[in-house]
Amino acid sequence: MEISEELRQFCHNCIYELAESFNKTLLRGIEYEACLIEVMNILSVPDEEQIEIFKDILYYAGKNIAGVSFHNLSPVNQFIVTIPPYVYFCLNKRLPKNNNLANEAKLLLEEPGFPRYLQEQIGFPVSQQLKGALWKPDIP
Numbered sequence: 001m002e003i004s005e006e007l008r009q010f011c012h013n014c015i016y017e018l019a020e021s022f023n024k025t026l027l028r029g030i031e032y033e034a035c036l037i038e039v040m041n042i043l044s045v046p047d048e049e050q051i052e053i054f055k056d057i058l059y060y061a062g063k064n065i066a067g068v069s070f071h072n073l074s075p076v077n078q079f080i081v082t083i084p085p086y087v088y089f090c091l092n093k094r095l096p097k098n099n100n101l102a103n104e105a106k107l108l109l110e111e112p113g114f115p116r117y118l119q120e121q122i123g124f125p126v127s128q129q130l131k132g133a134l135w136k137p138d139i140p
């Protein structure tokens with residue numbers, strides 16, 4: 001998959017802040033849907049967007065993790081299925097005004113392999129870098 005370094009860095013930054021927010025929330029003992037709501041609030045995602053993101057997360061959880069419901073996923077897998085919907089939100093709402101980036105993002109949003117790229121090539125390495133409560137939820 002072709003992606004410019006500038007757009008890859010933007011996606012990485014979004015995923016990293018998502019991971020940090022998950023980690024902070026999990027360390028406070030908040031899990032599952034309550035964790036997701038707290039994470040979205042930390043990231044200043046408007047309520048109406050949170051609902052759409054959660055619908056997409058349920059889709060990714062069912063599709064990519066063999067039909068396991070979101071509240072049965074491990075913290076790291078909850079983070080992983082949250083990546084595509086959150087990054088799509090960021091690309092649509094928070095991408096800096098730059099025609100080249102906007103055009104590239106528009107093409108990538110239509111690319112079927114892009115969600116998997118975000119999860120495997122950026123998200124999983126970020127989760128391993130942070131570790132913390134994503135990998136050991138019983139840390140608190």
